Amino acid sequence: MTKKILRNEAFQSLFASLICIVLGVLIGYIVLLFINPTGAGEAIMEVLKNFLHYSKTNLQIKNFGNTLVKTAPLLMCSLSILFAYKVGLFNIGAAGQYCVGICASIYCAVALGLGWLPCLIIAAVCGALYGAIVGLLKSYCNVNEVISGIMLNWIALYTTNMILNTVKESTSPYTFHLNTHGEQAMLPGLGMDKIFAGNQYVTLALPLAVLTAVLIYVVLEKTKFGYELKATGYNKNAAKYCGMAEKRNIIVTLMISGAIAALGASFMYLTDYEQWSCTSSAVPAMGFNGIAAAFLGGLNPIGTIFSSYFIQHITNGGAYVDKTVYCSQISDLISAIIIYLCGFVFFIKYTMNNILDKQEEKQALKAKEAAETQEGGDK
Amino acid sequence: MLLLIQYTLIFASVLALVALGGCFAEHSGVINLGLEGIMVIGALGGALMMRYAPDGIGAFPLIMLVIIAAIVFGVFYSSLLGVACINFKANQTIVGTALNMLGTAAATVIVKAINTAANPDDVSSTIQYVDEKKSFLVNIGGFEFNWFMLIAALGVVAAYVILYKTKFGLRLMACGEHPQAADSVGINVYKMRWAGVLISGLFGGLGGICYILSGVSEWKFENGVAGFGFLALAVMIFGQWKPTRIAMAALIFGFFRALSNVFFGFPFLVALNIPGSIYNMMPYVICLIVLAFTSKKSRAPKAEGIPYDKGQR
Numbered sequence: 001m002t003k004k005i006l007r008n009e010a011f012q013s014l015f016a017s018l019i020c021i022v023l024g025v026l027i028g029y030i031v032l033l034f035i036n037p038t039g040a041g042e043a044i045m046e047v048l049k050n051f052l053h054y055s056k057t058n059l060q061i062k063n064f065g066n067t068l069v070k071t072a073p074l075l076m077c078s079l080s081i082l083f084a085y086k087v088g089l090f091n092i093g094a095a096g097q098y099c100v101g102i103c104a105s106i107y108c109a110v111a112l113g114l115g116w117l118p119c120l121i122i123a124a125v126c127g128a129l130y131g132a133i134v135g136l137l138k139s140y141c142n143v144n145e146v147i148s149g150i151m152l153n154w155i156a157l158y159t160t161n162m163i164l165n166t167v168k169e170s171t172s173p174y175t176f177h178l179n180t181h182g183e184q185a186m187l188p189g190l191g192m193d194k195i196f197a198g199n200q201y202v203t204l205a206l207p208l209a210v211l212t213a214v215l216i217y218v219v220l221e222k223t224k225f226g227y228e229l230k231a232t233g234y235n236k237n238a239a240k241y242c243g244m245a246e247k248r249n250i251i252v253t254l255m256i257s258g259a260i261a262a263l264g265a266s267f268m269y270l271t272d273y274e275q276w277s278c279t280s281s282a283v284p285a286m287g288f289n290g291i292a293a294a295f296l297g298g299l300n301p302i303g304t305i306f307s308s309y310f311i312q313h314i315t316n317g318g319a320y321v322d323k324t325v326y327c328s329q330i331s332d333l334i335s336a337i338i339i340y341l342c343g344f345v346f347f348i349k350y351t352m353n354n355i356l357d358k359q360e361e362k363q364a365l366k367a368k369e370a371a372e373t374q375e376g377g378d379k
Numbered sequence: 380m381l382l383l384i385q386y387t388l389i390f391a392s393v394l395a396l397v398a399l400g401g402c403f404a405e406h407s408g409v410i411n412l413g414l415e416g417i418m419v420i421g422a423l424g425g426a427l428m429m430r431y432a433p434d435g436i437g438a439f440p441l442i443m444l445v446i447i448a449a450i451v452f453g454v455f456y457s458s459l460l461g462v463a464c465i466n467f468k469a470n471q472t473i474v475g476t477a478l479n480m481l482g483t484a485a486a487t488v489i490v491k492a493i494n495t496a497a498n499p500d501d502v503s504s505t506i507q508y509v510d511e512k513k514s515f516l517v518n519i520g521g522f523e524f525n526w527f528m529l530i531a532a533l534g535v536v537a538a539y540v541i542l543y544k545t546k547f548g549l550r551l552m553a554c555g556e557h558p559q560a561a562d563s564v565g566i567n568v569y570k571m572r573w574a575g576v577l578i579s580g581l582f583g584g585l586g587g588i589c590y591i592l593s594g595v596s597e598w599k600f601e602n603g604v605a606g607f608g609f610l611a612l613a614v615m616i617f618g619q620w621k622p623t624r625i626a627m628a629a630l631i632f633g634f635f636r637a638l639s640n641v642f643f644g645f646p647f648l649v650a651l652n653i654p655g656s657i658y659n660m661m662p663y664v665i666c667l668i669v670l671a672f673t674s675k676k677s678r679a680p681k682a683e684g685i686p687y688d689k690g691q692r
Contacts, residue, residue: 090472137671141675147609154663155663281605292480295473324495325495327487329504339476339477343464343474347468
C-alpha cells in the first residue's frame with residue numbers, strides 16, 4: 001500500500017518539491033548564519049512566519065490579505081509560464097508581458113477612464129499580442145524563445161516607462177493613484193474586505209486567479225485543444241505529421257500565455273495596491289518569481305496555487321527581518337535556490353524509483369527463495 | 380565622436396568576452412543561459428577585490444588581482460551549472476534561469492551584508508571604486524583606453540586558436556556536434572563539457588567585471604547587468620558560433636548600446652527629439668531584428684542542450 005503511494009506521480013512531485021523547499025530554506029539559514037550568527041534563527045523564522053509576525057489577530061488577517069493580494073498576480077504569472085512549458089516553450093518573456101499588462105491597465109484606467117472590465121480585456125489583448133511576437137519569431141524565424149523573450153522584456157520596460165510618463169504625478173515618479181484618478185477602473189471588492197479586517201485591496205482578483213488555474217487544468221487535461229498543444233510540445237514534427245498546425249499551436253500558446261501574464265498585472269495594479277514608478281530600471285520580479293512557483297508546483301496548475309502562495313509568503317516575510325543586520329533580499333535568494341534545486345527534481349524522482357525497484361527486486365527474490373525452500377522441504 | 384567610439388569599443392569588449400564564453404559552452408554541448416548570473420558574480424568578485432586590495436599597490440598588480448578574482452568567482456559559479464546539467468542531467472534552461480536569479484540575489488545579499496556590517500546605517504547594495512577604476516584607464520588624447528579592450532581582443536584571438544588549431548578545441552567541438560561519436564573514439568564527453576562550462580565561467584566573469592568598469596565608478600548590485608548576458612547570447616548566434624564573427628557582431632551591438640549613452644552629444648540626434656527610452660531599447664530591438672533574419676539558417680552545435688547519457692544510442 002505504501003509502495004503504491006510512493007510510486008504515485010503526484011506524491012513524488014510533492015515530495016520532490018518539499019525537499020526543494022527544505023533545502024532552500026536551510027541554505028538560506030546558512031547564509032544568514034554567515035552574515036551574523038546571533039540573530040539568524042530569528043531572521044529565518046520571520047521569513048517563514050510572515051504575517052504571524054504581528055501578535056494581534058486583526059493585523060495578522062489584514063497582512064494575510066496583503067500577501068494574498070500579491071499572490072494573485074504571481075499565480076497568474078506562474079500559470080502563464082506553466083502553460084507555455086507544457087507546450088515545450090520556456091516563456092521567460094512573461095515578465096515583459098506582465099509589464100505590458102501594467103502599461104495597458106493603468107493607461108486605460110487613468111488616461112482613458114475605462115471601467116475595470118474593459119481594462120482587463122484590453123490588458124489581456126495587449127499581453128496576447130506581445131506574446132504573439134515571441135511565437136511568430138519562434139515558429140517562422142526559429143528564434144530561441146528565451147532570448148527573444150528577454151529582449152522583449154527590456155523593450156516592454158522602456159515602452160511602459162515612456163507611455164505611463166503621461167499619467168504620472170508631477171512631484172514623484174509614480175503614476176496616479178486609482179482611487180483619485182480612476183476609481184471606475186478599480187476591481188470590485190465583493191465585500192471581501194470585511195473578511196480580511198478591512199483590507200480594501202483584496203478583490204475579485206483572487207477568486208479569478210484561482211479560477212484561471214482550474215480552467216487551465218481543464219483545458220490542458222480534458223480537452224482536445226489542450227492535448228494537441230501538449231502533443232506539439234512533445235514532438236513538433238510528429239504533431240505536424242498528424243495534421244496539427246504546429247506553427248499555429250506555438251503562436252496560440254504564447255498568446256494565451258501572454259494574456260494570462262498581462263491579466264495578472266491588472267489583478268495587481270487595478271486594486272491600487274501599487275503604482276508604477278516611471279523611472280524603473282528593471283522589469284518587475286513577478287514574472288521571474290512565476291518561474292519558481294511554476295516549477296515548485298510540480299508543473300501542475302493546482303499545485304501552482306499552493307506554491308505561488310508559498311513563494312509570495314516568504315517574499316513578504318523577507319520584509320520582517322531585522323534590517324539593521326540582514327536584508328529582505330534573503331527571500332529572493334531562497335526562491336532562486338529553490339528554482340535551482342527544482343532542476344534536480346527529475347533526478348530525485350529517478351532515484352526514488354530506482355530505490356523502489358531495487359527493494360521490489362529483493363522482495364521478489366526473497367519470496368522466490370522462500371518458495372524454493374518450501375518446495376525442498378516437501379520433497 | 381571620440382566618446383561614441385570609446386563606448387562602442389568598451390561595450391563591444393563586454394559583449395565579445397561574454398559571447399565567447401557562451402560559444403565555448405555551446406560548442407561543448409551545454410547551453411549556458413546563466414551567463415547573466417555568471418557576469419554578476421564575476422563582477423562581484425572583481426569589485427570586492429577592488430574594495431579590499433591594499434592602497435597604493437600599483438596599477439598593474441591591481442589589474443591582475445581584480446581580473447583573477449573575477450575569473451575565480453566566475454569559474455566557481457559556473458560549476459553550479461556544470462554539476463546540475465552535466466552530472467545530474469538537469470534541464471539546462473531552468474538551471475540557467477535559476478543561476479541568473481541566484482546571481483543577482485546572492486550578490487545583493489552579500490554586498491548589503493558587507494555594507495551593513497561596516498556601517499549599520501548603510502543598507503545600500505553599492506560598491507564604490509572611484510580610485511581603483513583609474514588603474515584600468517589610459518588616457519590617449521581624450522580617448523580613454525580601457526585595458527579590457529585589449530583583453531577582449533586577445534580573448535578573441537585565443538578563442539580562435541584554441542577552438543580551431545588545438546586538439547583540445549576540436550575535441551570540444553566534437554562533443555557538441557555528436558557526443559556519442561566523440562565518446563566512441565575515446566574522448567571523455569563529461570570532462571569536455573565540464574571544460575566548456577568552466578571556460579564560459581572564465582569569460583563570463585571577465586565580461587562582468589568589464590561591464591561594471593565600463594562607464595560608472597560605482598555599482599549597485601541590485602540592478603544586475605541589464606540583460607547583457609542575453610545580448611551576448613544574441614551576439615553569439617549572430618556570430619554563428621565563430622570567434623571572429625562574434626567580434627564583428629559585438630562591435631555592431633556595442634555601437635547601438637553606446638548610442639543610448641552618448642546620443643545627447645550629437646546635436647542632430649537631439650534635434651530629432653526622440654525620448655531617451657527609445658535609445659535605451661534600441662540595442663534590444665536591433666537584436667530582435669537581427670535574430671529574426673539570422674536564426675533561420677543558424678549553425679548551432681547539433682547536440683547542444685541535450686544532456687549526454689552514455690547508455691543512450
